[in-house]
Amino acid sequence: MISRLVVCSWLLTVLFSPAAVAQTSPMTPDIPAKYEPPNTNFDYVKRVAMIPMRDGVKLYTVIVVPKGAQNAPILLTRTPYNAAKRTERMVSPHMLGTLPEGDEAFVKAGYIRVFQDVRGKYGSEGEYFMTRPLRGPLNSSRTDNSTDAWDTIDWLVKNVPESNGKVGMLGSSYEGFTVVMALVNPHPALKVAAPESPMVDGWMGDDWFHYGAFRQTNFDYYTFQTTKRGEGNRIPRESYDDYENFLRAGSAGDFAAGAGLDQLPWWRKTSEHPAYDAFWQDQALDKVMAEQPLEVPVMWLQGLWDQEDMWGANHCYAAVEPKDKNNDMNFLVMGPWRHSGVNYEGYSLGPMKWKGDTALQFRRDVLLPFFNQYLKDGAPKADTPPVFIYNTGENHWDRFQSWPLACASGCANKSKPLYLTSGFGLSFTAPGADGKAAYDEYVSDPAKPVPYQPRPVNFADSDAWHHWLLDDQRAVADRADVLTYSTPPLTEPVRIAGAPVVHLVASTSGTDSDWVVKLIDVFPDEMPDDPTMGGYQLALAMDIFRGRYRESFETPKPIAANTPLLYQFTLPNADHVFLPGHRIMVQVQSSWFPLYDRNPQTFVPNIFFAKPGDYVKATQRVYHVRGEESFIDLPVVPGQ
Numbered sequence: 087m088i089s090r091l092v093v094c095s096w097l098l099t100v101l102f103s104p105a106a107v108a109q110t111s112p113m114t115p116d117i118p119a120k121y122e123p124p125n126t127n128f129d130y131v132k133r134v135a136m137i138p139m140r141d142g143v144k145l146y147t148v149i150v151v152p153k154g155a156q157n158a159p160i161l162l163t164r165t166p167y168n169a170a171k172r173t174e175r176m177v178s179p180h181m182l183g184t185l186p187e188g189d190e191a192f193v194k195a196g197y198i199r200v201f202q203d204v205r206g207k208y209g210s211e212g213e214y215f216m217t218r219p220l221r222g223p224l225n226s227s228r229t230d231n232s233t234d235a236w237d238t239i240d241w242l243v244k245n246v247p248e249s250n251g252k253v254g255m256l257g258s259s260y261e262g263f264t265v266v267m268a269l270v271n272p273h274p275a276l277k278v279a280a281p282e283s284p285m286v287d288g289w290m291g292d293d294w295f296h297y298g299a300f301r302q303t304n305f306d307y308y309t310f311q312t313t314k315r316g317e318g319n320r321i322p323r324e325s326y327d328d329y330e331n332f333l334r335a336g337s338a339g340d341f342a343a344g345a346g347l348d349q350l351p352w353w354r355k356t357s358e359h360p361a362y363d364a365f366w367q368d369q370a371l372d373k374v375m376a377e378q379p380l381e382v383p384v385m386w387l388q389g390l391w392d393q394e395d396m397w398g399a400n401h402c403y404a405a406v407e408p409k410d411k412n413n414d415m416n417f418l419v420m421g422p423w424r425h426s427g428v429n430y431e432g433y434s435l436g437p438m439k440w441k442g443d444t445a446l447q448f449r450r451d452v453l454l455p456f457f458n459q460y461l462k463d464g465a466p467k468a469d470t471p472p473v474f475i476y477n478t479g480e481n482h483w484d485r486f487q488s489w490p491l492a493c494a495s496g497c498a499n500k501s502k503p504l505y506l507t508s509g510f511g512l513s514f515t516a517p518g519a520d521g522k523a524a525y526d527e528y529v530s531d532p533a534k535p536v537p538y539q540p541r542p543v544n545f546a547d548s549d550a551w552h553h554w555l556l557d558d559q560r561a562v563a564d565r566a567d568v569l570t571y572s573t574p575p576l577t578e579p580v581r582i583a584g585a586p587v588v589h590l591v592a593s594t595s596g597t598d599s600d601w602v603v604k605l606i607d608v609f610p611d612e613m614p615d616d617p618t619m620g621g622y623q624l625a626l627a628m629d630i631f632r633g634r635y636r637e638s639f640e641t642p643k644p645i646a647a648n649t650p651l652l653y654q655f656t657l658p659n660a661d662h663v664f665l666p667g668h669r670i671m672v673q674v675q676s677s678w679f680p681l682y683d684r685n686p687q688t689f690v691p692n693i694f695f696a697k698p699g700d701y702v703k704a705t706q707r708v709y710h711v712r713g714e715e716s717f718i719d720l721p722v723v724p725g726q
Contacts, residue, residue, distance in 0.1 A: 129153050130181035132173065137202070137241045139212075141228050145238065146209025147202040148173045152181060152193075155248040159461035161192050162200045162242070163257040164235060164264035166311065168208045169201035188429030188445075191454040195462070198249055202238055204231065204264065208316055216311060216352045217263065217288065219369050220270060235268035235276075243275045251275055252461045258282035258387075258426040259395060266371045266402065272382050278460040280453060282387040282428050286398030287373075289366035290639075291629070293394055294356060297655055298632030298639065299600055299682040300338055300694070303545050304356075305345060312350050320546060321345040327542035332680035333535070339694040357694045362639035372398070376405035383415050385456055385470075388659070389423035390478060391435060391555040396658045400585075403489070413472050417456070418489055420475045420659060421448055424552045436553035437619060441481050448474070478626070479581075479607070479663030490584025490659070492721035501587065502722040504670065506710040512573045512670055517711055524714065525650075525707040528567045528675075530599070532686060532701040535679035536562055543680060559606055559623035559673060569674040569708055572608065580664040584721025586627050586657040590674070591714045593651065594633070596687035596704035597644040601653050602678050604628040605718060606671035607664055623671060627657035630678050634689060644689035650709050657718075672718060674708055 125131075131151045136144035148169045152158065165172055176183040182193045189199060206214025219225040220232060235255070243251045253275045255265045262284030269279055288294035294304055310318040322345075325331050335341035339357060347353040359365040367373070384406070388399035403418040410416035421428055422440055432445025455468035471485035492499035507513050508522040537543060539554045540561045563570045588603045605627045613619040634642035636653055645651065664670050677684060683693065686700035710716050 125179070128179045130184070132184075134170075134209075135241075135245070136209075136211075137238055139205070139229060139234055139237045143205055143210075143212040143229070145202055145205055145211070145234065146170075147200060147238070149242075149246060150181060150185060150199040151246070151248050152196055152198070155196060155198060157250040157463065158196050158198050158248050159457075160198045160200055160242055160246065160249050160253045161189075161457070162202070162235075162239065162253055162255050163261050164202045164204055164231070164238070164255075164268075165257065165261050166204050166207045166214070167260070168317070169203045170209065172201045173199070186429065187431075188449060190446075191450045192457070195454060195458065197461075198246060200242060205229075205234060206315065214312070214315070216308075217285070217369060220267070220374065222368065224365065224368050231264050231267035232270040235264065236271065236273045239268075239273040239275050250461075250463060252277045254278045254280075254457050254461050256280050256282070256457075258284075258429060260285055262387075262395070262398065263371070266375065266398075269382055269384060270374060270378060276382055278383050278385075278457055280385040280387055280457070281399060281402070283389060283392050283395040283425055284371070284386075284398040284402070285395050286402055287366070287370040289362050290370070291397030291401075296630050296682070298361070298635045298642075299630045299678075299685075300356075300360075302332055302338055302341070302680050302683055303551075305342060305347065305353075306545060308347060308350055308353055309345070312352050326544055328545050328680050329537055329541050329543045333533075336698060337686075337694060337696045338683040339692075339696075342694075357692070360692050360694055361635070361642055367640075372401040372405045375402050378406075380406055380409040380415050383417075383456075383460060385417040385419060385453070387428055388418075388420045389425055389427050390420050390476065390658075390660065391423065391553070392425045392427075393551060393555050394425040400659055407488075413487065416472075417470060418473045418475070419448065419452070420661065421445065422476045422478055424555075427552075436556035437558075437622065438478070438556060438624070440476070444476060444483075447483075475583075475661040477661050477663065479579075479665060484583075484661060486583075490721050491723045492582070492584045494587065494719060497584070497721075499721070499723050501584070501719040503589070503715075503717040504672070504720050505715055505717040506571045506672065506708065508710060510569070510571050512571045512672060517715055519712045522711070524711040525593075525709045526569050527705055527707040528569060529703055530567055530594075530676035530687065530706050531703045532677070532684045534567075535677035535684055536565060536567060536602075536675045538678045538681040555625060555628070557625070559604060559625055559671075560621070562675070563623060563673065565675075567675060567677075570671065571673075572669050572671045575610070575669055576664055576666050578666055580670065580720075581662075581723040582664075582721050583661050583723050585659045586721065587719040588629075588631075588653070588655050588657060589715070589717050589719060590653045591650050591709040591716045592653060592674075593647075593649055593707045593709070594645055594676075594687065594704045595648055595706075596702060597647055597689040598685055598687055598693075599633040599645060599704060599706065600630055600676050600678075600682070600685040601633060602628070602630045602673075602675045603655075603657065603718070604671075604673040605657060605660070605720075606673065607662065608669040608671045610667040626660045626662055629655065629657050630682055631655045632685065632693075642689075650707070650714050660721075676704070676706055
């Protein structure tokens with residue numbers, strides 16, 4: 087009996103020892119045909135769908151569903167920036183870790199999250215257009231970003247069983263552009279939308295131009311977006327300092343040619359349309375929104391120091407506002423953020439420190455309840471102010487019923503002119519006929535343009551790019567080609583709430599010119615709580631205007647040399663208080679390089695292709711006497 091037990095024990099040991107199990111051959115390839123990591127402990131389910139559009143093209147779509155979700159709303163973003171990557175911030179078993187930082191509030195609220203590659207990019211089929219126009223004169227096909235959004239939403243509400251059939255859209259920059267497109271003939275299931283810093287009018291004041299001056303940071307974006315279906319590359323540089331790189335190249339067209347951009351249709355389209363012709367006008371979505379019925383509650387989001395898309399949200403809000411008869415469908419938010427800063431940490435920006443994480447405060451306390459109201463069954467009505475703006479002078483959020491609080495006409499308060507005066511002063515009193523100098527002058531030399539940030543300038547430095555709009559303007563205030571005007575230290579606060587409007591009377595000895603105007607808050611010389619801010623020149627609102635468009639954005643004309651002429655343009659919005667002890671400052675210059683291409687100061691048909699001999703020095707004069715007053719029309723709110 088004992089011997090039998092011993093034999094059985096020996097047999098079991100032999101049969102079930104590791105050596106008895108079939109071994110993997112040494113020549114088995116180490117990359118299997120398929121590998122699926124276990125996900126049983128994940129708190130979400132991720133699916134990929136190729137959603138068919140009405141023309142048969144399929145779009146790559148990532149659907150992230152909270153595990154066990156039922157009757158949940160869908161939050162959709164359509165992107166050119168890789169939907170797969172946008173849904174994998176971290177390799178994590180938790181939905182909160184795998185989705186972007188800005189989605190935290192929605193993840194905690196149980197939303198289904200969807201990202202989709204726009205047609206022609208990354209996993210999606212079809213052809214890519216930088217900004218595919220709406221069907222019409224510029225687009226003879228059956229599809230555009232409006233129809234693609236409609237078809238996507240239609241598929242989602244029919245094929246995501248965990249959803250309640252309600253969809254909201256959210257996205258910043260290009261992703262904000264696709265949100266605005268979805269508001270054109272919207273799908274009935276689209277119940278709410280929030281375009282964040284949307285790219286709306288690329289010529290007037292968003293990515294490509296500002297009032298006709300071309301933004302040369304675009305070149306790397308052009309290659310990044312249009313050289314490959316996936317991620318393209320930056321353009322190689324000789325020097326770390328892009329000031330040198332662009333100056334040596336010559337015109338913007340010369341730089342583009344040297345980088346091989348003539349191969350890219352989008353660059354050719356851009357360079358063939360330097361003026362505000364039908365190509366740009368027909369794509370301006372604020373004009374489109376003005377013609378659309380207001381069917382979807384929409385919250386327009388903007389950063390007060392948005393270095394890329396400062397135009398879109400503000401102008402779409404203004405275009406739609408007349409339709410909002412009950413003041414409960416069209417909303418405006420402006421936070422103390424950089425471009426897309428609403429989706430990241432918002433404690434500070436550049437040298438400025440805010441009261442808490444302003445971006446998280448907004449996402450959690452304003453944006454989420456606003457979306458819940460329209461998307462979650464039984465959710466309470468949100469306490470959403472029609473206008474929610476951060477007061478950057480007093481450091482707190484303001485809640486308003488309308489915007490702006492002051493303007494030239496039609497507002498509760500009328501704007502107040504702040505005049506440039508002789509002796510480089512500023513005054514709310516108009517200049518008289520006192521025999522003082524009629525103008526100040528400087529020489530603008532295209533060979534030595536004013537840098538937009540302290541050199542060296544490197545477009546790849548994302549940190550510098552994020553906060554350059556807040557850089558200390560003392561870096562250029564004393565240049566001979568920059569005029570600086572200032573008030574004495576204020577004895578009482580000055581509150582502005584709206585968009586300052588430039589009324590610049592100026593002349594040039596050339597036949598074309600750019601005009602850069604900056605509105606600045608100058609801090610007291612002594613700041614005991616933060617000595618580094620003593621005398622800081624904080625820009626609040628700045629922009630550039632290309633002089634050839636003084637009479638018409640569509641039809642450029644030479645400037646009459648040595649003739650005082652009025653240049654009028656609007657600066658970005660501000661909600662700010664100039665505090666006692668601070669000074670108000672205005673700076674005027676004629677270049678902002680290399681962010682904007684140089685004006686040759688000789689009129690040529692297309693500045694993109696100006697020749698070396700076209701670039702000439704010019705004597706610029708800024709006038710400040712009766713009858714030729716230069717001033718900033720400030721949206722002053724009295725008694726606040």
